[in-house]
Amino acid sequence: MRTLQVDLGERSYPIHIGEGLLAQPELIVPYIAGRQVAIVTNETVAPLYLGRLTQTLAGYGVTPIVLPDGEAYKNWETLQRIFDSLLAERHDRRTTIIALGGGVIGDMAGFAAACYQRGVDFLQVPTTLLSQVDSSVGGKTGINHPLGKNMVGAFYQPKAVIIDTSTLSTLPARELSAGLAEVIKYGLICDEPFLGWLEDNMSALRALDSAVLTEAIERSCAAKARVVGVDERESGLRAILNLGHTFGHAIETHQGYGVWLHGEAVAAGTVMALEMSARLGWISVEERNRGIRLLQRAGLPVVPPVGMTPDDFLEHMAVDKKVLDGRLRLVLVRRLGDAVVTSDFPQEILQATLSADYRTLVAKLGDE
C-alpha cells in the first residue's frame, strides 16, 4: 500500500492506494467517529462492492443508499434521496457518509455530507479510474444545474481517500479510457516526464497491469495533492487542473449530461486547448500532435461532437466558473508540462479554435 498526504492544515487527510483495501477494516474504521455510517453508491457498483464494504464495517449501523447510475442523475432530485434516507434512519451529526463509486457518487455524497445538518464526516472510496486519479481528491463536491455543470456545490474535504485498485478489474473499457484523460492531463499541465512514461506504458495501463496502474494513480494523486495543497479553493493555481474542462463542460452540457462521459468530453476539450495553445504560438504543432496521439492511444475521442457550433460553445462557456467580471478565462499550455490560466488572448484565436476542422486535423495525424 502507498500513502500520500493532502496538506491542508487541520483539514489534511491521507490517500491510501493499494489492492484489496475495501476489505481492510483497520484502514477504514479509524476514520469513523460515531456508530452510524451511510454508504452512498449506485446500482452498478452496489452488486459488486457494497457487500464487501458493509462486511468490513461490521459492528456499525450501516445505511446503504443506492442511487441510479450516471451523470444525468447528478442533480437535486437524487441528492434529496440521500437526505431522505439519512433522516428516515435518523443519522445524527456524528454520522459518516462513505462515497463508494465513481465521480458522480463522490461529488454527490460529498455535497450531501457538506450540507447534512450543516456538515458531517465523509470518506471517499472511489471505484473508477477517473475518481481515483482526480475527483475523489481535493474536496470539490456538487451537483449539476440544467444551465451549467457543477454550478451548485461546496469545497468540502473528506477525512480520507481509500483507493482499492482491485475495483478497476470490473471497470468497463470506456470508463477506463475516460479516467486516462485526467491522467494524461497531469502530464500536460505539470509533469512533462510523465507524458513519456505514459507513452511507454499506455498498452499496459489499458491491459490493467496492476503495478503500472498503481504508479499512474499515485503519480496523478501526488500532482493533484500538490496543487490542492497550494490553492484549496481555486483562487489561482488550482484552476490549471481544469485543462480541457471549459470546452469539455460545454460539450457535456450541450449533449445532455451523461451522453459523453466526463473524461471523454475532457479529452476532446484538451485537444481544443492544445490547438488554441498552438495557434497562440506557445507550443509547436508537433507538441500539440503528441498530446492528441496520447489521448487517441488511450481510446478517447479527440474531436468535438458533430454539429456543435462555435456559438454553442460560447453560450455554455459564458457560465463557466472561471469567468470573472464577464471575462472568460481558459487553461492553456505554455509548454508541455506547464499550464496557465489566462484571459489574455485575442478573441479571433478563440474563434478560430472553436471553428477549426478537427476531423481533418486528426485524419492528417494518422497519415504522418
Added chain:
Amino acid sequence: MRTLQVDLGERSYPIHIGEGLLAQPELIVPYIAGRQVAIVTNETVAPLYLGRLTQTLAGYGVTPIVLPDGEAYKNWETLQRIFDSLLAERHDRRTTIIALGGGVIGDMAGFAAACYQRGVDFLQVPTTLLSQVDSSVGGKTGINHPLGKNMVGAFYQPKAVIIDTSTLSTLPARELSAGLAEVIKYGLICDEPFLGWLEDNMSALRALDSAVLTEAIERSCAAKARVVGVDERESGLRAILNLGHTFGHAIETHQGYGVWLHGEAVAAGTVMALEMSARLGWISVEERNRGIRLLQRAGLPVVPPVGMTPDDFLEHMAVDKKVLDGRLRLVLVRRLGDAVVTSDFPQEILQATLSADYRTLVAKLGDE
C-alpha cells in the same frame, strides 16, 4: 451608528447597527468585490425596501430575486429559483448575494451563497427583529426538509451584517414579538441583568422606541457574537443559543412550517425548557414564572399547541441536530443567565415536562 465585530480569524466581520443604513452606499459598497450583485428578498419586503437598496447600489449590475414570503417556502424549490436567476443573469464567482429580509431570506440567501459555484460573497441586511438579533449573525444557513427544520445547510459567514433599525417601523406586531423571543433568550442563557432591563423596557420595545430597540439589538448581537466567536461550528458552547429550540422546532415541524412563527415556537419551547429546569430543581418555580411572564409581556404564546402529544414531541425531537449517537441533548437553564447543553437528565423528567398542563400552569400565573 454602533459597530460590533464577530471575531472568527480570517472570517471575521462587522455588524453595523443604526437608522437609515440601507441608504448609505459608503457602508455597503466596501463589501462588494465585483460588479454584480443579487438582492434576494421576498414579496412583502420588496415593495418596502428593494428600491431603496437598489438605488444605494447604483453603478452595479443588480439582479433582484423576489421569493414568496414565509417559512413554508424555505425549501429546495425556492432555493432553486435563486440559482436559476443567478445562472440566467450569468453571475460569476465574484458576485455578491445580499439577503434583504427576515430569517427565512437570510438562511436561504446565505445557503445559496455557500453553494453557488461552490461559494460566493454575501451580506446580511436583516429587516425583522428576529433576524437582526439572531439569525443574521453567526453564519448558520440552510433550508428545511419535510422531516426536520434546517436539516440541509452550511456554516457560511457573511462579509458584513447591516442592520437598519428603521425597517422595524413596518414590521407587523406579531413579527416584533417573535423577535423578542430571541432577545429574551439571551437574558436567560447568558445575561441575567438583561432580563431586568427587558422587564423595565418591554413596553418601550413594543412601542418601537428607537433608542431602546437599538440597545436591545446591540446587546443581543454582542451576546451572539461572543458565543459564535468561541464556537463557530457548534461543537460545544454555541448550542446554548438553541434554548427552547428543540421543543420549538418540534412544534414548527408538527404544525407545518409557517403556521407558528419561529419566534412563537421558540417562546413556547422556552417555557418547556424552563419547566424542565424547574422540575430538575435547577431553578425555582418563581424564576420559571419570571421567564414565562416576560415572554407573555412580549406578546408571545407560552403554551404548546393544543393536541400536540408527548409522542409527537419525541418523534420530531429524535431528529434534532443536537442528538448524538442516539442521545437527545437539551439546552436547559442551570440558573437564570446560565444555560447548559445536557443529555444528563432522567427520562421521567422529560416525559413529565412534555405531559405538563401548561394551560393550567399559565392560568395560575395570572392569579398570583
